[in-house]
Amino acid sequence: MTIAAIRNLTVAFNRKPACRDIDLDLPAGRITVLVGRSGSGKTTLLRAVNRLNECLENSRTTGSVHLDLPSGPLDAYSPATDVENLRRRVGMVFQTPAVLPVSILRNFLLPLELTLSITGPEAKSRAETALRDVGLLDEVADRLDHDATTLSGGQQQRLCLARALALDPEILLLDEPTASVDHRSAEIIENLLRSLTPRLTLAVVSHSLRQARKLADRLLLMRDGRLVGAWDRETGDEAGLDALLDEAF
Ligand SMILES: Nc1ncnc2c1ncn2[C@@H]1O[C@H](COP(=O)(O)OP(=O)(O)O)[C@@H](O)[C@H]1O
Numbered sequence: 001m002t003i004a005a006i007r008n009l010t011v012a013f014n015r016k017p018a019c020r021d022i023d024l025d026l027p028a029g030r031i032t033v034l035v036g037r038s039g040s041g042k043t044t045l046l047r048a049v050n051r052l053n054e055c056l057e058n059s060r061t062t063g064s065v066h067l068d069l070p071s072g073p074l075d076a077y078s079p080a081t082d083v084e085n086l087r088r089r090v091g092m093v094f095q096t097p098a099v100l101p102v103s104i105l106r107n108f109l110l111p112l113e114l115t116l117s118i119t120g121p122e123a124k125s126r127a128e129t130a131l132r133d134v135g136l137l138d139e140v141a142d143r144l145d146h147d148a149t150t151l152s153g154g155q156q157q158r159l160c161l162a163r164a165l166a167l168d169p170e171i172l173l174l175d176e177p178t179a180s181v182d183h184r185s186a187e188i189i190e191n192l193l194r195s196l197t198p199r200l201t202l203a204v205v206s207h208s209l210r211q212a213r214k215l216a217d218r219l220l221l222m223r224d225g226r227l228v229g230a231w232d233r234e235t236g237d238e239a240g241l242d243a244l245l246d247e248a249f
């Protein structure tokens with residue numbers, strides 16, 4: 001089943017296309033991994049799904065993204081679409097952890113209150129559940145009131161992932177989620193991402209061959225803003241995967 005149908009998508013910055021004529025279906029409950037050289041358009045494609053490119057100046061998007069989410073259908077680029085609602089249903093974790101310069105707990109309480117109007121004990125319990133899910137609760141349980149910026153890079157990225165999960169997204173976009181963390185944190189994050197499916201649909205840009213091999217149910221190769229290769233675990237074999245990864249790295 002397709003959860004996101006991307007059609008004829010072109011994103012340009014200052015009239016220069018960063019993604020060109022992309023047609024892509026994201027399968028529900030699976031991990032789609034995007035690979036390709038730096039500058040090939042991976043981040044831009046990911047950010048097109050929940051309309052984050054329009055936060056950047058001089059960007060222009062044409063084409064469509066139709067979402068068929070568990071909570072119902074959503075036409076991402078329809079003028080009638082509430083962008084906040086879209087971004088709540090399609091969450092994102094960025095390459096460098098963007099923790100808020102407030103306490104660990106408030107990193108959850110603020111977005112929970114702002115986006116879902118969840119406060120009090122329920123908010124705290126959601127935060128703890130999400131922290132447990134990313135293997136961070138034991139490490140921070142006695143200092144939830146400490147500033148989140150005092151955590152290590154790997155801990156901050158797991159906090160960002162936990163924060164995204166606490167908001168209950170239906171699709172999660174992850175842009176090189178382990179690029180700025182140590183090996184151990186990367187492994188924890190990868191194992192966690194695997195465990196999130198099939199409940200959640202993931203699209204992950206990966207900078208690592210090893211990670212792409214480990215995570216991909218589908219692997220997509222980008223070059224110069226275009227999709228130039230695809231592999232699917234259900235129909236492809238290891239040789240096909242190797243060939244595509246060879247081109248990417
Ligand atoms: N905010 C921006 N302003 C201008 N050009 C951009 C911006 N973001 C990305 N680009 C350009 O779009 C192209 C694709 O970038 P990006 O999607 O970040 O690639 P990747 O994630 O594969 O490294 C690059 O040529 C990059 O310079």
Ligand SMILES: [Mg+2]
Pocket residue numbers: 042043044175
């Ligand atoms: Mg990128």
